Amino acid sequence: MSAPAANPLPLLERLPVALRDACTNWLPESWRWLANSLLSIVAVFVVFATLFALLTLAERKILGRVQNRPGPNRAPLPFLGLRTYGLAQPLADGIKMLTKEDIVPRGADRVLHFLAPVALLAFSIMTFAVIPYGRTLLPVELDAAVLYFFAAGAATELAIFMAGWASRNKYSLLAAMRALAQLISYELPLLLSVVAVVLEAGSLSTSVIVEKQGAWLFGILPQWHVFTPWGFAGFLIFFVAALAESNRSPFDLPEAESELIAGHLTEYSGFKYALFFMAEYFGMCALSGMGVTLFLGGWQAPFPALGFIPSYCWFAAKLLALLFVFMWIRATFPRLRIDQLTRLAWKFLVPLALVNLFTAAFWVLSAGWAGPLAFARWVVAGALVIGPFLALGRRLSAGLGPRSYRYA
Amino acid sequence: MNLSPLHLCLLFSSALFCVGLIGALSRSNAILVLLGVELMLNAGNINLIAFWRYGPAPAEGTGILFVLFAIAIAAAEAAVGLALVIAVHRHQRNIRLQEANRLRG
Amino acid sequence: MSLAFLLIAFLTVATAAVAMALRNLIRSALLLVASWAGIAAFYLWAGAEFVAFAQVLVYVGAISMVVLFAVLLTRPSRDEAEVTPASAGRLLPALITGGAVLGVLVGAIVGSPLRTTAKPPPPVTVREIGLQLMGPHAAALVVVGALLTVALLGAVVIAATSRPADPGEPR
Numbered sequence: 001m002s003a004p005a006a007n008p009l010p011l012l013e014r015l016p017v018a019l020r021d022a023c024t025n026w027l028p029e030s031w032r033w034l035a036n037s038l039l040s041i042v043a044v045f046v047v048f049a050t051l052f053a054l055l056t057l058a059e060r061k062i063l064g065r066v067q068n069r070p071g072p073n074r075a076p077l078p079f080l081g082l083r084t085y086g087l088a089q090p091l092a093d094g095i096k097m098l099t100k101e102d103i104v105p106r107g108a109d110r111v112l113h114f115l116a117p118v119a120l121l122a123f124s125i126m127t128f129a130v131i132p133y134g135r136t137l138l139p140v141e142l143d144a145a146v147l148y149f150f151a152a153g154a155a156t157e158l159a160i161f162m163a164g165w166a167s168r169n170k171y172s173l174l175a176a177m178r179a180l181a182q183l184i185s186y187e188l189p190l191l192l193s194v195v196a197v198v199l200e201a202g203s204l205s206t207s208v209i210v211e212k213q214g215a216w217l218f219g220i221l222p223q224w225h226v227f228t229p230w231g232f233a234g235f236l237i238f239f240v241a242a243l244a245e246s247n248r249s250p251f252d253l254p255e256a257e258s259e260l261i262a263g264h265l266t267e268y269s270g271f272k273y274a275l276f277f278m279a280e281y282f283g284m285c286a287l288s289g290m291g292v293t294l295f296l297g298g299w300q301a302p303f304p305a306l307g308f309i310p311s312y313c314w315f316a317a318k319l320l321a322l323l324f325v326f327m328w329i330r331a332t333f334p335r336l337r338i339d340q341l342t343r344l345a346w347k348f349l350v351p352l353a354l355v356n357l358f359t360a361a362f363w364v365l366s367a368g369w370a371g372p373l374a375f376a377r378w379v380v381a382g383a384l385v386i387g388p389f390l391a392l393g394r395r396l397s398a399g400l401g402p403r404s405y406r407y408a
Numbered sequence: 409m410n411l412s413p414l415h416l417c418l419l420f421s422s423a424l425f426c427v428g429l430i431g432a433l434s435r436s437n438a439i440l441v442l443l444g445v446e447l448m449l450n451a452g453n454i455n456l457i458a459f460w461r462y463g464p465a466p467a468e469g470t471g472i473l474f475v476l477f478a479i480a481i482a483a484a485e486a487a488v489g490l491a492l493v494i495a496v497h498r499h500q501r502n503i504r505l506q507e508a509n510r511l512r513g
Numbered sequence: 514m515s516l517a518f519l520l521i522a523f524l525t526v527a528t529a530a531v532a533m534a535l536r537n538l539i540r541s542a543l544l545l546v547a548s549w550a551g552i553a554a555f556y557l558w559a560g561a562e563f564v565a566f567a568q569v570l571v572y573v574g575a576i577s578m579v580v581l582f583a584v585l586l587t588r589p590s591r592d593e594a595e596v597t598p599a600s601a602g603r604l605l606p607a608l609i610t611g612g613a614v615l616g617v618l619v620g621a622i623v624g625s626p627l628r629t630t631a632k633p634p635p636p637v638t639v640r641e642i643g644l645q646l647m648g649p650h651a652a653a654l655v656v657v658g659a660l661l662t663v664a665l666l667g668a669v670v671i672a673a674t675s676r677p678a679d680p681g682e683p684r
Contacts, residue, residue, distance in 0.1 A: 143638055419619060422619060431533030434599035434607035436598045460561070466536075469645060476563075479567055480661060488667055
């Protein structure tokens with residue numbers, strides 16, 4: 001955990017760390033750090049596992065609302081018989097998943113078939129370690145935290161390959177290849193948009209990046225990265241790439257429910273499938289948390305007057321808002337074709353992210369401009385963002401009329 | 409015999425180097441040979457880090473920079489090497505090295 | 514010597530050795546990835562955080578993918594990725610050479626008096642690495658960038674098929 005600030009923090013702000021210290025105070029000094037880290041791990045895991053359970057319900061509820069139907073509302077609470085708006089649905093889903101038969105194909109590579117979901121889940125949990133959840137709530141303080149985040153995320157590709165290969169089903173393998181092509185394509189704009197933030201903040205440490213967004217313009221407007229031209233463009237690129245990285249609609253081709261069976265998850269059932277599902281939601285939460293940290297000011301309050309609300313509440317609010325947008329998009333946009341998908345990545349997002357890197361460099365170099373020059377700074381940076389967007393967008397949609405199918 | 413940590417690090421890297429060497433010499437599959445070479449390169453990187461950690465001037469971080477450059481070179485090597493393997497496979501329908509003895513496609 | 518180092522070293526060498534001996538190429542490649550991850554763990558143990566994460570990002574994230582794709586593209590039959598094990602005619606000389614090299618290396622290492630400083634790992638921050646890269650090593654950085662670009666283009670040119678694309682192919 002990071003060191004507390006110089007002036008004493010309000011009680012609510014200190015509460016999580018104080019609780020942790022109360023739990024571990026009786027231990028000898030040499031063991032305390034171990035107990036503290038274990039407690040952090042347990043806390044992160046419990047919070048995000050609960051969030052996962054609630055998210056599955058929230059997603060179905062929101063999709064239902066958008067499609068003008070109530071969504072799940074029937075599962076009663078055990079022993080009480082109360083139908084509390086389907087709140088017991090995650091419980092019912094969990095029991096169903098756990099009691100299903102675990103089928104492994106006869107020719108499958110049993111070790112890899114088992115290892116794939118486990119590795120995926122393990123690595124997606126590891127990414128939670130470097131996200132600052134509050135002013136004093138950072139599980140691991142690392143100098144190269146952003147690099148760590150993406151290094152831990154890189155192993156998901158291996159897990160997907162393992163799942164596709166170990167199933168010994170050619171459709172699984174083909175789908176895994178498609179999923180990998182998508183992940184690798186979108187890794188590039190994701191990383192490039194993050195590099196712009198690193199350039200601005202001058203640090204790879206997540207806590208420093210959040211601290212740097214803490215200033216106020218005119219004493220009232222927050223200085224989050226998203227409120228700069230390059231930060232706005234970077235956030236949009238990051239968000240689209242994050243949608244694709246976490247296999248969310250409209251980029252959910254790898255396991256398009258209505259078209260493929262389940263892509264590389266075809267041969268998975270029962271608990272292993274649940275693990276994949278869980279890892280997917282964890283990945284979505286981690287990427288959203290990183291987006292909040294890098295662009296949306298992390299745990300900073302949006303207005304100075306609202307600073308009395310504890311920082312972790314602001315983080316949670318931003319995270320949930322971002323997750324809601326994920327679900328909203330899923331309910332709104334149709335799925336992309338694979339060629340449109342790769343086209344969008346390589347012809348649009350990657351060049352845009354590269355230009356954005358230059359814009360961020362310009363922004364850093366012109367940091368000292370004042371008076372009318374500050375206005376010019378905004379104009380130039382804005383032109384650097386909007387110009388390429390318009391030019392590339394025109395090229396992207398050029399010649400995209402209705403498609404004629406030769407084999408259909 | 410009293411071995412310092414640096415000795416042990418060097419022994420570790422030489423063991424890894426020899427595993428890579430034996431693999432590269434004994435296997436006939438081009439990809440495995442390439443992976444053996446890759447392993448030998450990694451063993452070299454371990455040496456650099458070990459000497460940086462226990463060397464006379466650890467504050468300068470030269471070893472770290474060397475390893476970063478070596479990793480970049482290794483990535484380039486792997487990409488080109490595997491592209492060559494795929495090209496060989498296109499010509500002779502397998503990637504056994506003892507059969508790849510023609511200069512003309 | 515800490516137990517962690519011995520464990521990391523043993524696991525890394527063992528996974529590498531098994532990977533080099535296996536018949537199934539996919540398993541070989543995956544075990545080698547584990548070995549690379551072990552090397553990253555060694556870097557972490559030695560206090561080189563940045564290098565460890567770079568190793569994971571490059572080897573576990575990128576090179577492993579290239580290797581696995583290459584294995585899939587060049588496997589002999591549709592269903593499996595098994596290759597013949599090393600023949601005795603190749604294995605024996607290889608073992609003799611490898612053993613000889615190992616013997617020479619171990620003899621040289623054990624026999625040399627290496628002076629070590631018993632200081633704790635020096636804190637080399639990411640900022641310092643960046644300043645070094647952009648300062649004294651800027652030329653090398655540019656050369657590496659050019660090399661990576663050329664290697665990437667070369668790899669694409671070598672691996673791409675020369676067959677012209679089907680003109681009726683949907684875009």
